[in-house]
Amino acid sequence: MSYRPLKTKCFIKYLEFLNCKYKRTTASHDHWKCPKCFRTITFRGKEKEIPGFHIQTIAKTLGINSDEIYKWVEDNC
Numbered sequence: 001m002s003y004r005p006l007k008t009k010c011f012i013k014y015l016e017f018l019n020c021k022y023k024r025t026t027a028s029h030d031h032w033k034c035p036k037c038f039r040t041i042t043f044r045g046k047e048k049e050i051p052g053f054h055i056q057t058i059a060k061t062l063g064i065n066s067d068e069i070y071k072w073v074e075d076n077c
Contacts, residue, residue: 003056008044010076
């Protein structure tokens with residue numbers, strides 16, 4: 001599968017679906033903490049889209065396959 005960028009608004013909805021909580025913004029990066037994550041999810045919240053390779057890295061942090069994120073966004077955004 002080709003990893004395409006996701007709209008930031010849709011990705012934030014996905015994080016909220018997972019019960020992740022917004023913690024802080026440092027410089028231009030938003031930091032979110034998810035219940036099952038071993039570290040903080042970090043991305044540029046002011047950008048319109050999140051690059052595909054960032055989605056792959058975030059999926060590893062969440063302990064899931066990035067295809068699950070794309071499927072959820074496709075069904076719910």
